[in-house]
Amino acid sequence: MGLTLYPGSSDADDVESSWSYSGFDAFRHALAAADGIDLQVMQGFGGDRPWSSVTSPLGLLLDHPDDRGQLSAAECERVLPRLIEIVAGWADGDLGHSAEDFLEEAKSFIAVLEVCVRERVPVVFS
Template identity: 40%
Template sequence: MGLDLCAGREAGRLPDDPWPQWSYGGFSLFRSKLAATIGVDLDRMKGFGGEGDWSSVESPLRHLLDHADNEGELSPQQAAELAPALEQALFQLARSGAYGHTWDYDRRAGRELVDLLARCASENVPVLFR
């Protein structure tokens, strides 16, 4: 059991759709690493045990970071904002070399998520968290 992200179109998932997937624990680690690229400590933020206010986070990564990991959706506009920010964060993580043994998987799933976000933005459909 884990997190699947998919395009929220009426016809459902298409065979060539990107299909990013994580275990819940793996997604939690992935989000922590993404948050660090923009100077956010998730443990200090609302929803993660802290009191930090998400309105102070200017990066579009907040759409992914301040989101339930097992339900809901990202709007096409949020997907359009998030795709380039996520791509940049993945680049930063790769350059840092400090990610750890799960990097290959997260790099691949992260790249699939960038592609899914871009596709959903272009088709004007939401990204669904399942």
């Protein structure tokens, strides 16, 4: 059992991103590190720093439950450019931690977000 991210109310039924929970956790930690966010000090990750203090658009993704809820199309649009930038760096060999292990999954997640932005639908976490 794991986590699946897919466009809500979309005609792109074949577009999804599937993760193990541990893989998605590692992905979020690597994203946070690449964006200068120390998850250990953030609320929900053992610390008490509020997410409202984070200016990065990745905060929308990092402070989201793994297995439920949605990010709106507008939120996907805010997250997508920074996500693409970080994953492109990993693809160019700037891999932090075990990023190589989830590079393909990260690319599939980008594809899901691109559909969500293009079709103006939310990404669904389930």
